[in-house]
Amino acid sequence: MSKVSAAQLEKINIPKSELPRIVIIGGGFGGMRFVKNINTKKYQVVLLDRYNYHTFQPLLYQVATAGLEPDSIAGPLRKTFQQKKNFYFRMATAQNVDPVEKIITTNIGELSYDHLVLACGSITNFFNNAEFEQKAFPLKQLPHALNLRSQILQNFEKAVLKNDENEVQKLLNYVIVGGGPTGVEVAGALGELKKHVLPKDYPELNLNKMQIYLVEGQERLLSGMSQKSGEKAYEYLKKFDVNLYVGKIVKSFDGDTVILNDGMNIPSETLIWAAGVNGNALSGMEQIITRDKRYLVNEYNKVQGFDEVYAIGDVASMQNKDFERGHPMLAPVAIQQANLLSKNMNKGMNHEQWKAFKYVDKGTMATVGRNKAVTEVFGKLKFGGFMAWLMWMFVHLVLIVEFRNKLVIMSNWIWNYFTYDRGTRLIIRPYIKKKKKPVEEEKQKPLQ
Amino acid sequence: MSKVSAAQLEKINIPKSELPRIVIIGGGFGGMRFVKNINTKKYQVVLLDRYNYHTFQPLLYQVATAGLEPDSIAGPLRKTFQQKKNFYFRMATAQNVDPVEKIITTNIGELSYDHLVLACGSITNFFNNAEFEQKAFPLKQLPHALNLRSQILQNFEKAVLKNDENEVQKLLNYVIVGGGPTGVEVAGALGELKKHVLPKDYPELNLNKMQIYLVEGQERLLSGMSQKSGEKAYEYLKKFDVNLYVGKIVKSFDGDTVILNDGMNIPSETLIWAAGVNGNALSGMEQIITRDKRYLVNEYNKVQGFDEVYAIGDVASMQNKDFERGHPMLAPVAIQQANLLSKNMNKGMNHEQWKAFKYVDKGTMATVGRNKAVTEVFGKLKFGGFMAWLMWMFVHLVLIVEFRNKLVIMSNWIWNYFTYDRGTRLIIRPYIKKKKKPVEEEKQKPLQ
Structure with missing residues (x-):
């Protein structure tokens, strides 16, 4: 029996039910799909998320670069x-799981569960470097995107006030770490701002001075996709004048200068961190949390060694001979696992009737900018250029949840395409560097 | 000659020109229109604003009530x-005018002018009550609207956690002070949320408990419009179950309880302040600032007693027998004064060739909600109901500046109309009560 008093549990205020209670932590792609499919005639369903909204993360970079409004x-x-x-x-931030007492601790109180689905996603991995945690800009949540948007625009407003060439250059240099899809997409979007939008806004500045640097530790871009797609992305980014440094690592950043491992110095106030993520595992059950902070799960997404606890999506590590370190942290994996787990649970809790998970890789894609994307379908067909770009837009419009959002996003894209413009370059809440470590905050509030 | 050194002036970094320099303070309706019309072949033009965007203030209340995204x-x-x-x-916050040295002090440095146009608008008038300043929600700027939106949604998220009826009631009570257009529009929009949107989001709560109070010191609503329009608005708001208290005054608010002058107590955490505004006059030239903080101007909008200083819109008080205390603080006044002043200045600085200002009252309007508005055209024609509501929407769409915004707002309105929905109920940045007085901040940064 639980050691927690009724008064403590009452805080979350879920009525008692005769049905077993499933608690889902996280309203991302996995958690949302699971809730959609689970049969509430068989279970009482409770969803926790630190925000009151689902974030369509694949488009965060467009909010950060003034292409879309955050609300869309x-x-x-x-x-x-x-x-x-x-x-x-x-709306609650989960903090700890007690799998023995079957209790979750959150910032608004404790909650008991009969079955638990951990869908807490992933958080930015700063590789335990406090400097990067404090001073670089991550891009995993909507407030991150708004902070970056404010920072970029504030830099330009500051630059027009400067006469010192070096000070101007520091404000116009943007360094992105990580050549995966996020890094490539941010670099491309900044390239478009430089080419089409900012020269009209800032005729006083010489926009040729705006320099975009993309630094990737491996020898190629988009290592999750084929060699050819990586080369295409490289070629497209070159056309946007992006400075590409593959096989190099950012060693330090004091808020003024980015230093690479080969000793190169880039004066910049803006380091955008897209160098990787870890699972967002909560405290409790540490014995089955992997080095990349994911829960070890079996083929049914059941967390190993604990009954009635499941994990799906980025925070789950289902290891087999095809995926020795678990599946890639992608929305389709989360969605497919959520689909299967909800279907299995709807059959009842007898695992013998359950189906094991098998990932169907329908493809991956990344966009670089106007008319330029790379797309791989079923691991075979590979597109580049305009067709890939149209496909990218189509797939993202289909995937986004709300019909209203589809409308607003499509209108914005059509507008942007024909006007070569970005409508939302607003500094609504200025970004002010905080003394508090942003990532510490993120760790304490580990919901997606 | 100026006492300011070149190094100080350099901070704002405007190149020297052979043409006389006009500095405009404020990018609201007046400032924006003035810049649009002024002839830059005759003058060098510098616009200062604390934000990098123009705010379409008439629709702030829709952002605050989750009907429109802030960016639109x-x-x-x-x-x-x-x-x-x-x-x-x-992007600069003007602080002081020195009309003798012809220098403006801002948060980013000092700037000299040849001609100055003060278009700094108005700020919320809390009648020097520190309690209201600290604890009530004003609605003059975009961040205000986002704070209020977060507060309303956070209240509902808190209410589902409570078992104590009194605590729930306090979270579901909303008190609006001021029965002018803003107060009426906010009350109507909250009434719509109560009726159409929130019951679906919060099936656990009894939405009948949500109570909206509108408190107005005068004996009627919309005192700037006709008696009949005031009565219509009263009747419409009654249909939305708004509790109307005319002829009453809010005496105090400690963050938990609103107390009226007749002793009535309303437990509430949310007091929305729409009880009036003052002009946003800067420091300097105090001798010609009125009690309501506006600059006394002559019929050419020239500030009295100082050459080369002009004021337009809310911050200008042009007093004559028709307008003994100056014109009403409305967008059309600001736009008409900006049109005339720019035309006059384009002729040259010989005032003998200038035309005197005469206000053409094209009408006023206020909306209460779905199908319900009041409109008065040329002070004669008076509409109510659906036609007035259509006119209200049409006029606002025409007035808003960007074509992109028109599209997004129209899409949202069509969506809201047919779905009875409000799409943007997001707590993107939670509202956290600050110890710092918000109005103090506003006073230090007096730009619109």
Whole structure:
């Protein structure tokens, strides 16, 4: 029996039910799909998320580069599940799992569960470097994207005030770490701002001075895709005048200068961190958390060694001979695992009737900018250029949840395409460097 | 000659010109229109604003009540004036005018002018009550609207956690002070949220408990419009279950309880302040600043007693027998004064050739909600209901600056109308009560 008193549990205020209670932590791609499919005639369903909305993370970079309004890539979670009976949403930050007492601790109190689905996603991996944690810009949540948007625009507003060439250059240098899809997409979007938008806004500045650097530790870009796609992305980014440094590592950043491992110095106030993520595992059950902070799960997404605890998506590490270190941290994996786990649980809790997970890789894609993307379908067909770009837009419009958001995003894209413009270059809340470590905050509030 | 050194002046970094320099303070309706019309072949033009965007203030209340995204009512100022030659924008907060030395002090340095146009608008008038300043929610700027939106949604997220009826009631009570257009519009929008949107999001709560109070010191609503329009607004708000208290005054608010002058107590955490505004006059020239903080100007909008200083819009008080205390603080006044002053200045600085200002009252309007508005055209024609509501939407769409914004706002309104929904109920940056007095901050940064 639980050691927690009724008064403590009451804080989250979910009515008792005769049905077993499933608690889902995280309203990302996995958690949202799971809730959508789970049968609430068989279970009482409680979803926790630190935000009251789902974030469509693949488009965060467009918010950060003034291409889309933040509200258009966020879907209010309560709205999504308005039709769902026997469903409860709580805006809460999960902190700890006690798998023995079956209790989750959150910032608003404790909650007991019968079955737990951990869908807490991933958080930026700063490789335990406090300097990067404090001073670099991550890009995993909507507030991150707004901070970066404010920073970029504030830099330009500061640059017009400077006469010293070096000071101007420091404000116009942007360094991106990480040549995966996020890094490539941010670099391309900054390239477009440089080419089409900012010269008109800042006729006083010589926009040729704006320099975009992309630094990738491996010898190629987009290591999750084919060699050819990586080469295409490289070629496209070159056309946007992006300075590409592959096989190099950012060694330090004091807020003024980025230093690479080969000794190169880049004066810059803006280091954008897209160099990787870790799973967002909570405290508790440390014995089955991998080095990349994911929960070890079996082929049914059950967390190893603990009954009634499941993990899906980025925070789950299902290791087999095809995926020795677990599946890639991608939305389709989370969605497919959520689909299967909900289907399995809807059959009842007898695992003998359950189906094992098998990932179907439908493809991956990354966009570099206007008319330029790389797309791989079923690991075979490979596109580049305009067709790939159209496909990229189509797939993202289909995937985004709310119909209203689809409309707003499509309107923005059509507008941007024909006007060569970006409409939302607003400094609504200025970014002010904080003394508090942003990543510490993130660790304490580990929900996606 | 100026006592300021070249190094200090350099900070704002406007190149020297052979043409006289006009500095405009504030990118609101007046400042923006003035810049649009002024001839930059005759003058070097510098616009200062604390934000990098124009705020379409008439729709702030829709952002605060989750009907529109913030980005859709903001227009980036640099974008608006991309085609303008010999024009400079600086994101700066003006602080002081020295009309003798002809120097403006700002947070980023000092700037000299040949001609000065003060278009700094108005700020919330809390009647020197520190409690209201600290604890009530004003609605004059985009960050205010986002704070209020977060507060309303956070209240509901808190309410589902409570079992104590009194605590729930306190979170569901909303008190609005001021029965002018803003107060009426906020009350109507909250009434719509109560009726159409929130019951679906919060099936656990009894939405009948949500109570909206509108408190107005005068005996009627919309005192700037006709008696009949005031009565119509009263009737419409009654249909939305708004509790209307006319002839009453809010005496105090400690963050938990609103107390009226007749002793009535309303437990509430949310007091929305729409009880009036003052002009946003800067320091300097105190001798010609009125009690409501506006600059006394003559019929050419020239500030009395000082040459080369002009004031337009909310911050100007042009007093004559029709307007003994100056014109009403409305966008059309600011726009008409900006049109005339720019035309006059384009003729040259000989005032004998200038035309005197005469206000043409084209009408006023206020909306209460779905299908319900009041409109008065040329002070004669008076509409109510659906037609007035259509007119209200049409006029606002025409007035808003950016074509992109028009599209996004229209899409949202069509969506809201047919779905009875509000799409943007997001707590992107939670509202956290600060110890710092918000109005003090506003006073130190007096730009619109």
